[in-house]
Amino acid sequence: MSTSTGAVAIEKQMVPENEVQQVELLTGVEDLHGGITLDMNKAMDSEAFASSLRASISPWKQQGKRAVWIKVPTELVNLVEPAVKEGFRYHHAEPDYLMLVNWISNSTNTLPQNASHRVGIGAFVVNDKREVLVVQERNGIFKGTGVWKFPTGVVNEGEDIYMAAIREVKEETGIDTEFVEILAFRQSHKSFFTKSDLFFVCMLRPHSFDIQKQDIEIAAAQWMSLEDYAAQAFIQKHSVFSSVAQVCITKLEKDYAGFSPVPTTTSSGKTSYLYFNSGDLNQL
């Protein structure tokens, strides 16, 4: 697969002059997995691109390249059709670009899978009076139902789960918090198109108490007794909500150990958070 590390620029090459027609070979960036990435950033005629792509693949095969990636920004959309016609398939897309890929090797295809899950958080923010921070949303499935729910939100690409929980609570309610633990998580499927969803229930300790709600998404916000929250008919009716409420009540009344984030170093030298039951680990 393509990575930004270990990138090596390849010199622009021309095919020998004795060829009937000179076709400009494309230049790309190599990665450590036998891949080469073309980051298209200049306008190019569709037919010229098709010819260049066809002419470039043969030497790449000879060099033992296994995969060719083409990143096409939205404004160069005319290059998508010729790439598909040369055997490329979609790998993933974001609003501003489409990534195509072609496995050109005879070896087993080891292309990385596309992202499969969206990740969200729900924030259990509880004060010393056993009051929990709850909101009513302007949109979504809870709109107009009168159900008071935990603040929730989507974890962004590149964002740590615990940081997303702190951010979402601040954005929706203005409350400053400290992260405590992940108490539970839920995996659900086909939550949008074919994709799955992971939703982490995070406990946070409030450091401020004066609610300043965000008006665009949030219709109302308040502190509510945990018992009143859990007693809502909607919460009692659906076991995913009643189970989470039970976990939260247990956390306040008994010893319930969730998972805490601990920074660790990976084999590539990066810092990644490992979440585990640190209370039980520290028995040793």
Add this chain to the structure above:
Amino acid sequence: MSTSTGAVAIEKQMVPENEVQQVELLTGVEDLHGGITLDMNKAMDSEAFASSLRASISPWKQQGKRAVWIKVPTELVNLVEPAVKEGFRYHHAEPDYLMLVNWISNSTNTLPQNASHRVGIGAFVVNDKREVLVVQERNGIFKGTGVWKFPTGVVNEGEDIYMAAIREVKEETGIDTEFVEILAFRQSHKSFFTKSDLFFVCMLRPHSFDIQKQDIEIAAAQWMSLEDYAAQAFIQKHSVFSSVAQVCITKLEKDYAGFSPVPTTTSSGKTSYLYFNSGDLNQL
């Protein structure tokens, strides 16, 4: 967003006959979020498609539609460029199709975000002799390093994490297992392109012991003492690995509570697994 539930087919319509040129309006499927999805499945001329798309958007706006989705299979790639030129942007792509979307409403854009995470599992399979099931892989970062590692794999879209762990162990080593708990998980960033990664360390109990390794991915597989596994220089060197090994040792020697999967019912009536510390919950 577009969902398959609540879909309503819209009748094909023609603009009035007194128009100078008859342009066929496109037909789509409505969803419950004010969206309409065009599932392109017949070959169409690019220019005719552009005209039809342009003519169709105006009535959709009048009907209060908020988003128009276009699903373009690879073989109809010629429709991508006209859609982009009409203001559509990429939402996501899979090998066989590209999904474009256009937010046509003046209200706040509430389009669902694209999937942001890939999800993987590592399997801690330990027998009654404190031996752990380990493998050496033919490819990847551990290739040729001699490092013995837990079986690992990618969780597919629509697949439950605990089922993925059972499946991967069976595929790589032939060992039948029963799922015990999630002991820890790690979140890492920019693991492929801009996407993040969640990796769940799963404990499983073996029900069979005779290893039948899968030859394509796995160079070697064996049962190894947990102490020998943890003592490997590579494991000791990187704190993400040594921490996981410590969690596994604690699990065998002391009371370490991880998260267990419990089926729950969501508000849409689906079954979703909630993972939590069920031992601590059952104190109540």
